[in-house]
Amino acid sequence: xxxxxxIPAALSVPEGENLVLNCSFTDSAIYNLQWFRQDPGKxxxxxxxxxxxxxxxxxGRLNASLDKSSGRSTLxxxxxxxxxxxxxxxxxxxxxxxKLTFGKGITLSVRP
Amino acid sequence: DGGITQSPKxxxxxxxxxxxxxxxxxxxxxxxxxxxxxxxxxxxxxxYSQIVNDFQKGDIAEGYSVSREKKESFPLxxxxxxxxxxxxxxxxxxxxxxxxxxxxxxxxxxxxTVL
Numbered sequence: 001x002x003x004x005x006x007i008p009a010a011l012s013v014p015e016g017e018n019l020v021l022n023c024s025f026t027d028s029a030i031y032n033l034q035w036f037r038q039d040p041g042k043x044x045x046x047x048x049x050x051x052x053x054x055x056x057x058x059x060g061r062l063n064a065s066l067d068k069s070s071g072r073s074t075l076x077x078x079x080x081x082x083x084x085x086x087x088x089x090x091x092x093x094x095x096x097x098x099k100l101t102f103g104k105g106i107t108l109s110v111r112p
Numbered sequence: 113d114g115g116i117t118q119s120p121k122x123x124x125x126x127x128x129x130x131x132x133x134x135x136x137x138x139x140x141x142x143x144x145x146x147x148x149x150x151x152x153x154x155x156x157x158x159x160y161s162q163i164v165n166d167f168q169k170g171d172i173a174e175g176y177s178v179s180r181e182k183k184e185s186f187p188l189x190x191x192x193x194x195x196x197x198x199x200x201x202x203x204x205x206x207x208x209x210x211x212x213x214x215x216x217x218x219x220x221x222x223x224x225t226v227l
Binding site: 004 | 148206208212215217218
């Protein structure tokens, strides 16, 4: 059974800092890996999707990498801003039905 | 304006009552999903459907039921058999299930509280 782990559960950084969020998964037979953002009391917004054959994806200040063989992904946020404060969830797809297995998320707080 | 709508935003239920959460999408997506989120937890899959009139149980289907009579709609009923229904419920849809490029689009959620 696929398990996704995100550690730590919470992170607080000063504005402007570059930071890395980590995600690990137990079964490397994935279709893709996605990073989502969730603001308090809201739904999820997809940030980046990395296909199983890809190593990384970039969008603006965000860069996500995937090492499928070791079961790890990182989300790099450059020059963090208070508006980046949210919960970041990692999820993997491991079936033809696109079922997502989620980690518990990392709650990020960027201090002005 | 395409997207996924969920209603109501907040729902209160007395113990022993069944309640139905609405999920509608106008994205023309084939697949739809229901998740439950508890504080400090990731999302857990309740039910999913890849085509009309067909659906499958997810990881925590006990105490829940769904229907998929139309492509656009995937309502979730929380029955009295669900012992701990207080949670945040999220509906999602996806256009290309089973492909490496498929991603899920989420609605704004319904917060259910049992009184």
